[in-house]
Amino acid sequence: QKEVEQNSGPLSVPEGAIASLNCTYSDRGSQSFFWYRQYSGKSPELIMFIYSNGDKEDGRFTAQLNKASQYVSLLIRDSQPSDSATYLCAGGGTSKIIFGSGTRLSIRP
Amino acid sequence: DAGITQSPRHKVTETGTPVTLRCHQTENHRYMYWYRQDPGHGLRLIHYSYGVKDTDKGEVSDGYSVSRSKTEDFLLTLESATSSQTSVYFCAIRDHITGMGTQYFGPGTRLLVL
Numbered sequence: 113q114k115e116v117e118q119n120s121g122p123l124s125v126p127e128g129a130i131a132s133l134n135c136t137y138s139d140r141g142s143q144s145f146f147w148y149r150q151y152s153g154k155s156p157e158l159i160m161f162i163y164s165n166g167d168k169e170d171g172r173f174t175a176q177l178n179k180a181s182q183y184v185s186l187l188i189r190d191s192q193p194s195d196s197a198t199y200l201c202a203g204g205g206t207s208k209i210i211f212g213s214g215t216r217l218s219i220r221p
Numbered sequence: 222d223a224g225i226t227q228s229p230r231h232k233v234t235e236t237g238t239p240v241t242l243r244c245h246q247t248e249n250h251r252y253m254y255w256y257r258q259d260p261g262h263g264l265r266l267i268h269y270s271y272g273v274k275d276t277d278k279g280e281v282s283d284g285y286s287v288s289r290s291k292t293e294d295f296l297l298t299l300e301s302a303t304s305s306q307t308s309v310y311f312c313a314i315r316d317h318i319t320g321m322g323t324q325y326f327g328p329g330t331r332l333l334v335l
Contacts, residue, residue, distance in 0.1 A: 120261075144321040155311055155326040156264070163321055200263060206315075206322040207252065207271065208279075213263035 114139040118201050118212035126220055131188040133215050135201030138182070142203040142210075145177055145184045150198045150214065159199075160186070191219045224248045225327035227312050233333045240299040242330050244312030252315035253295040254324065255279075255287065257308040264311065270295055302334045 115138045125131040137145075144163045148156035162168045162175040162184070174187040184203065188195055198214040224247035234240050244253060254269040256279075266279030268287040276287050284306060288296045299306055312327040 144323075146323065155329050158323060158325065161321055161323055202264075204322060208266065208269065209322055209324065210266075211256075211264040213261060 114142075114204075114210050116201055116203055116210045116212040118199075118215045120213060121216040122218050123215055124218045124220055125191050127191060127193060129191055131191045131195065131217055131219070133186040133188075133199050133201070133217065135184045135186075135203075135212055136182055137184065137201075137203045137210075139203070139210070140179075140182065141205070143205050144209070145175070145201070145203040146209065147173075147175060147184075147186045148200040148202065148211075149195075150200060152198075156200055188217075193219050193221065195219050225312060225314060225325065227310075227327040227330050229330060230328065231331045233335065234302050235335050236303055237301050240302050240332065240334075242297045242310055242312075242332070244295045244297070244327055246293055246295075246314050248314070249292055250314040250317055251292075252317075253289065254313040254315070255285075255295065255297045256311045256313065257281065257306075258311060258329075259308050267297065267310075302332075304334050306332065307334045308332060 146161045147159045150156045160175045162177045168175045172189045176185045200214045201212040202209045228243045255267040256264040265281045270276045270289040310330045313324040316323045
């Protein structure tokens with residue numbers, strides 16, 4: 113069964129620090145990987161997608177992909193209280209993607 | 222905003238009654254999806270559609286059916302609702318512009334089956 117695994121947390125990070133979120137996947141055929149942020153009671157919103165090995169940066173966010181290790185990560189620099197949310201990792205092909213169960217991130221002042 | 226609306230946004234129903242949830246999109250996306258989200262399980266795919274009248278099952282399709290008679294509408298039906306179908310239901314579209322399978326979500330429907 114194809115799976116995407118995440119540590120459920122909560123992950124507590126001080127304000128201004130770097131938050132590091134990790135994800136592993138089982139399907140070597142997965143082509144694209146996604147990070148979504150979900151606030152309580154809201155729908156998931158896309159933060160970033162990545163499909164090539166290496167790093168991809170967008171503002172305070174950096175996604176990292178290592179296909180050999182089947183590992184995806186998201187780094188959030190200069191963490192803000194507004195970053196407190198659940199982060200969902202997902203991976204798959206162009207027609208379907210599989211979601212992890214999410215990591216709850218809490219930014220403490 | 223990917224132009225996705227869901228209706229109703231909240232619904233309370235009784236076990237054994239049929240329930241239909243509607244997803245409507247305004248941007249002519251070919252692929253549409255229905256997920257359910259439960260604590261500890263993340264988002265699980267129920268059914269998806271890759272065109273008008275073209276649908277396929279996801280990982281948790283038992284007890285659900287779907288229909289897509291128009292590009293803009295994707296309906297999810299619980300033929301006879303059970304308490305285990307109490308959940309938050311999200312519709313999503315696949316963005317055909319950015320490609321790579323990127324999905325965007327509607328606001329969700331909270332369903333309570335008593």
